[in-house]
Amino acid sequence: MKTLLKGGRVINPAEHFDQVADVLIEDGKIAAIGSQAAKASGIDATVELTPDHWVTPGLVDIHVHFRDPGRPDKETTASGAAAAIAGGFTTVCLMPNTDPVIDDLPTLAYVNQEARKTPIHIHAVPAATKELRGEEITEMRSLYSDGAVGFTDDGKCIMNGNVMRLALEYSKMLNVPIMCHAEDYNLAGHGCMNEGYYSTRLGLPGSPNTAESVIVARDIELARQTGGHLHICHISTKEAVELVRKAKAEGVHVTAEVTPHHLTLTDATVESYDPDFKMCPPLRTEEDRQAMIQGLLDGTIDAIASDHAPHTEDEKAFTFDQAPNGVIGLETTVGVLLTHLVHTGIIEPSLLIQRMTVGAAEIVHLSVGSIAVGQPADIAVIDSQREWTVDPTRFKSKSKNTCFKGMKLKGKAVMTFANGQCLMNEVDAKALQPA
């Protein structure tokens, strides 16, 4: 089977390639790019694209929650994968705060087995400590040998500095990151939104920027001491960005990711008291948001990750202070970022795609995120001009808890290929039948 993606703008940051070119997919792999592809014969299917269609590596999201095992009403590996495919993602990394926690070999085996049933690449990031208790580190070497790409207690912060030190020291042997959910529980208190003018105005308990930044500062020092790889999840405060910037300049092995919502929304949105604007870390101020953008532009922040965190509508129907934290993101990431960062001239397409592909893959040492001849054909086609409105009822995810509902967006993933298999196609239904 030979498929030609013809006339799109190929954006492949790993190779610093950004120009209109044809891409030939054959037998699940990239067979040719550019003039070699154009000259190919015996094409089975041709997808006619325009330069407004960006042909990018399959997108990579290193921070998603698929609630499997434990909460199939919220999401399963299958429904999560469907959401990823709809959003242009071909590689995702699963957080371990499932029920039971992904902290031992049998649970990891189950997760891997479910992952293999999907057509995309799903990797587990098991717990750094047993049952996420923050007390004893997990069997990292065994878990690594069964496919773990990193370790994290995400959703919880490892409050004991010595345990964090041990996790960084032990994981260093495996050359994988400890992914840090930075939240000092004493400082955060009962905070359910950012502490600031809006928490005062709305009478909601606030969590201060320091709840994040003091843990980031601590863990940077531990990474410096141990030489381990520290990855800061969902960074949200200007202070933490500055700490990471400084640590990187000093040679500490630290990386960071930021969510689409922290790049585009602020705590002013909580005025609605809508629990779909409640997540951890909370939406911060405009000043923090600008620091996120600056960090993304200057390389302090390596990747964009959705922190896709499904919850049922019933669970989210509580009062703001009682509702669970978390929002989903896989199906809105592309649209939100193109609308608010690319079409507004803030970020170049190639840099954005870098942070959503190879930049993310490098953190967890995965050899994906590039369009290279001979490699598996993981490709997203993004229609940069497609206008659409976020309608959660149309999501592939089982959950609807998005903070972008009703938002008018410009830009959408319209085709997704994994291993050369077309999994989603909104470009030309006749050219290719989705698998």
Next chain:
Amino acid sequence: MSIAPTAPQTDRDTEKSAAWHHRHVIDSADLTRQNVEEVLRTAKTFAEILSRPVKKVPTLRGKVIINLFYENSTRTRTSFELAGKYLSADISNFSVSTSSVAKGESLIDTAETLIAMGVDCMVIRHSSSGICRQLANHFGDRLGIINAGDGYHDHPTQGLLDLYSITQRFPNIEGKKIVIVGDIAHSRVARSNIHFLNLFGADVHVVGPSTLMPTDIGKLGCTVHNHLEEAIAGADVVMCLRLQKERQKSGLIPSLGEYITYYSITRERLKTLCKPDTLIMHPGPMNRGVEIASDLADDRNISLITNQVTSGVAIRMALLYLVLSTPIERGGLA
């Protein structure tokens, strides 16, 4: 243009004033100066009923009001209950124990049930900030919602009754120095007062220890102090807030004794720093000897505390009347 209901008995059939169009009273900031003036005028009319030997007018006959109090409150709930009864509404208290919340029925389900029973208006007190806004977003115009205190967010009827009490002594509060003293961080009363007092041009100050002062409170329209003497110097009104004893347990103040030493309002402090006619207020219930000295609280010459309670009934009568006579098709703000 006729604005105030001069004859409450017949007002259900009279033309609705342009000065009020709200189906809900949720957030003090939803009310404009014109709205508030209408509330105060209406309250004044109703206050007269309270001094009659027969305290009942048929204004809201046939209207059904439910008091839904998820937090303990005797005075606010009773105030609403009497306000409804004086206007001939049928008003009941939906008993809410903490266990029924634990049973998991959401407030939306509770409200839906009550609407199905024919309720026209719900008066809600709840520990979660924003709950009234969420309900109003959900139910729209299907019933009236009055916020009787939500979390630390707002307590609009208290703010309005405080304003009403002050304007009885100072008809024009523009430029008057009004100082709110105490635990500002956990006070919905403070937030509501700051808004209403600003609408009428008062010079609003807040004072308390820095650990009880919320971030950026000054942006709501007040001058922030940590030292009582500096704050109350030359004040026209000093409004004390209740200090919850839990604040010490959670470490926000080092001790009750130190709080009393530096923030308790005493006659001596008033005498040396304020004017002879400086007024004292307290939303109740008071911790006598903590935030306010007993002799000040009981001094009818300067204490507005019992006036606040009476004003509370009149204000709540006014709001129940205004909300329940707002035509549904004209919609509310929320």
